[in-house]
Amino acid sequence: MDLEFTPAEEAFRNDVREFFSAEVPARFSEKIRLGQHLSKAEQEEWHAILDRKGWLVPNWPVEWGGTGWSVVERYIVDLESSLANAPRALPFGINMLAPVLLKYGSEAQKAHWLPRIKDGSDWWCQGYSEPGAGSDLAALKTRAIREGDEYVVNGQKTWTTLGQHATMMFALVRTGQSERRQEGISFLLIDMGSPGIEVRPIITLDGGHEVNEVFFSDVRVPVANLVGEENRGWTYAKYLLTHERTGMASVGASTAALRWLRTIAASARRGGKPLLDDPLFAARLARAEIELGNLSTTALRVVAAVAGGGAPGAESSMLKIKGTELRQDISALTRRALGPNALPFMPEALEEGFNGEEVGPEGAAAVTPQYFNLRKLSIYGGSNEIQKNIISKMILQL
Amino acid sequence: MDFSHSDDRRMLADTLARFISDRADPMARSKLADTTPGYDPAVWAGFAELGAIGALFSPDHGGFGGGGFDIMVVFEALGRGLVAAPFLSSLMAGRILAAAGRGAELEALITGEHTVAFAHDESAAGYDRATVATRAERKGDGWVLSGKKSVIRDAEGADLLVTARTSGAEDDPGGLSLFLVTSGTPGVSLDAYPCVDGGRAAEVALYAVTLPATALIGAEGVGGALISDAMAAGTLALCAEALGLMEVIRETTIEFLRTRVQFGEPIGRNQALQHRMATVLLEIEQARSAVINAAAALDRAGPDTERVLSAAKYTIGKTGTFVAEEAIQLHGGIGMTWELAMTHFAKRLVLINHQLGDEDYHLARYIALGQAA
Numbered sequence: 001m002d003l004e005f006t007p008a009e010e011a012f013r014n015d016v017r018e019f020f021s022a023e024v025p026a027r028f029s030e031k032i033r034l035g036q037h038l039s040k041a042e043q044e045e046w047h048a049i050l051d052r053k054g055w056l057v058p059n060w061p062v063e064w065g066g067t068g069w070s071v072v073e074r075y076i077v078d079l080e081s082s083l084a085n086a087p088r089a090l091p092f093g094i095n096m097l098a099p100v101l102l103k104y105g106s107e108a109q110k111a112h113w114l115p116r117i118k119d120g121s122d123w124w125c126q127g128y129s130e131p132g133a134g135s136d137l138a139a140l141k142t143r144a145i146r147e148g149d150e151y152v153v154n155g156q157k158t159w160t161t162l163g164q165h166a167t168m169m170f171a172l173v174r175t176g177q178s179e180r181r182q183e184g185i186s187f188l189l190i191d192m193g194s195p196g197i198e199v200r201p202i203i204t205l206d207g208g209h210e211v212n213e214v215f216f217s218d219v220r221v222p223v224a225n226l227v228g229e230e231n232r233g234w235t236y237a238k239y240l241l242t243h244e245r246t247g248m249a250s251v252g253a254s255t256a257a258l259r260w261l262r263t264i265a266a267s268a269r270r271g272g273k274p275l276l277d278d279p280l281f282a283a284r285l286a287r288a289e290i291e292l293g294n295l296s297t298t299a300l301r302v303v304a305a306v307a308g309g310g311a312p313g314a315e316s317s318m319l320k321i322k323g324t325e326l327r328q329d330i331s332a333l334t335r336r337a338l339g340p341n342a343l344p345f346m347p348e349a350l351e352e353g354f355n356g357e358e359v360g361p362e363g364a365a366a367v368t369p370q371y372f373n374l375r376k377l378s379i380y381g382g383s384n385e386i387q388k389n390i391i392s393k394m395i396l397q398l
Numbered sequence: 399m400d401f402s403h404s405d406d407r408r409m410l411a412d413t414l415a416r417f418i419s420d421r422a423d424p425m426a427r428s429k430l431a432d433t434t435p436g437y438d439p440a441v442w443a444g445f446a447e448l449g450a451i452g453a454l455f456s457p458d459h460g461g462f463g464g465g466g467f468d469i470m471v472v473f474e475a476l477g478r479g480l481v482a483a484p485f486l487s488s489l490m491a492g493r494i495l496a497a498a499g500r501g502a503e504l505e506a507l508i509t510g511e512h513t514v515a516f517a518h519d520e521s522a523a524g525y526d527r528a529t530v531a532t533r534a535e536r537k538g539d540g541w542v543l544s545g546k547k548s549v550i551r552d553a554e555g556a557d558l559l560v561t562a563r564t565s566g567a568e569d570d571p572g573g574l575s576l577f578l579v580t581s582g583t584p585g586v587s588l589d590a591y592p593c594v595d596g597g598r599a600a601e602v603a604l605y606a607v608t609l610p611a612t613a614l615i616g617a618e619g620v621g622g623a624l625i626s627d628a629m630a631a632g633t634l635a636l637c638a639e640a641l642g643l644m645e646v647i648r649e650t651t652i653e654f655l656r657t658r659v660q661f662g663e664p665i666g667r668n669q670a671l672q673h674r675m676a677t678v679l680l681e682i683e684q685a686r687s688a689v690i691n692a693a694a695a696l697d698r699a700g701p702d703t704e705r706v707l708s709a710a711k712y713t714i715g716k717t718g719t720f721v722a723e724e725a726i727q728l729h730g731g732i733g734m735t736w737e738l739a740m741t742h743f744a745k746r747l748v749l750i751n752h753q754l755g756d757e758d759y760h761l762a763r764y765i766a767l768g769q770a771a
Contacts, residue, residue: 001400001401001402001403001404001407001467001690001693001694002399002400003399003401003690003691003694004399005399006399009399072399279765282765283761283762283765286761286764286765286768287761290688290709290712290713290761290764291684293688293691293706293709294684294685294687294688294691294709294713295684295687296687297687297688297690297691298683298684298686298687300399300401301401301687301690303399304399304400304401305401314679318679318680318683321680322680322684385673387676388672388673388676388677389669389672389673391676391679391680392666392669392672392673392675392676395652395675395676395679396652396655396656396666396672396675397656398656398664398666398667
């Protein structure tokens, strides 16, 4: 039993820490720290910085530009990136589409699309969920009918994250009818500039515009954009979902959030005393901190198991549930710490070029919207109830 | 990073598990509680012979383990078997004897020749570790002890390692000393009783107990550090025992959900029950991480050790109670019965919260240690 990183891993960790401290532009880390949004240009700038370092696509095979990092090294980078308030690389092209292309795509598709993900030529979005297909993804109805060298796509996708910026979408579409709903689904790459596509914003309860609805009417997609075989898309999507669900413990993000909570709480007073000295608040804070200490070790146990050749099964569901609950708990505590200053709704304070006055401590304007925004954590990526179904199925085997 | 136990520890765990399943029936624990000394001395002798007591002490002190993860392995196995035996008393008293350089007494403890109970708690103290009213006064070359100790586990037939005040007020963290009172010393009276979670404890009255100079363990007035170290190891031990109990409760409850049929199907097909069970499972894994953290912290002996131990005991207190209550609920009517072994595991699990500080005590301690840092 040894909970420490090896000396080599510690050295790697130092390099990673140095990189983030030197290379994350201060205006980015400030925005992340204060809960503000990065613009499209800023996000692209960050991708370019990572690409220059050779760290944009760590999980890809080395011949395609991957870093060859071990599971532990990936975990370290994730952790340090959060602790440095570095922006995240967007996962859609890099971690969601690329693994499918690498495993199931043609040589021509790999050669065309992978470099474009890396150099930022394309901004990818995910076209999975539909109004009638959420947790039950196989209920999707968007239809693609083949006409010569093209598919004609009709239907609707929803919850399309950052679809407003996207130039390309990887989508699941129904190409066949079958007894089993999972059969007859295909994996299609769709140009967002095609005639017949309309992107409409969905404003979330926090007032933000992150997700969209995408409508397709007679959208023509070249057959060359079919990945793998027709009607086999479900297999590819399932492979992709296993990629989506790793790393959900968010230990780094929760650590940074807890640090931010302490900063906010340090400036707050209750009954003439610092909030941190209030026994009820101190107890809530301590519980979150203890949970994080436990979760951190649980996450490392899973990392070590994967590094030893094990496949995360029920464990990744477990990390997802505990990780998201804790992250939500910390954001709720941050909101509570603000007291009445949690009330003012100032979405303009979260955007570029705001130079008005915030109410309450610096960064206060983002706290309540973020609390509401983070309710999504227990809903997306397979809701926490779906995760419990997965765990039950594995342990009960009924 | 490596989260597997060393080969030696895995062997120790296997050997213990085999011995326990052969010799220590979980259902015997509550029966033994009605007899003196509350455990089967023959089984205890077997443990000693196996080296299970020696595993709790370092080679420097005549054992062959003594690390945090040795303690974890032994107590997790004891929890899995709901074993009635004076392991916790031996660990805590033994660590004090070891730290004070009392090799002969420690050897007798490791070989099972003598048992030693740790007689620290008093009824007015609650979980407060420094509150000791029992006093020791010098008399000639020796000492005279007077006071009352409360809910002292495994005291019958054992030597007593008594904490007593040699100076200071009743709640002064300083001024504490330790005395070894051999079994049968005049002036010591025991009023023993069974405990709800099995095993036995006693109210110990000390009426002008006269002791020789050699009874003083360590130097006068500096018992506090020895007591803290014993409690640190004891806290880890209880956390690991709780983990073992939780594992068995989890396995038993999963099996029950799979096999108990109502409305024509196993009750485990009900999502309401599935989700409760899934939550139990993931909370147990968090608790396991807490125990691993505690074991590593004990070995590290760093500035954060006590805080990590309190984090673990808080986690175990909270999770243990949750797991026990959920398991009883998920079992339904049969979960209310004495004849079901699971309920005895559940009782022990809940009452571990009442030894060496419950979740509230340890959360407060965790906060206080953080503010002091």
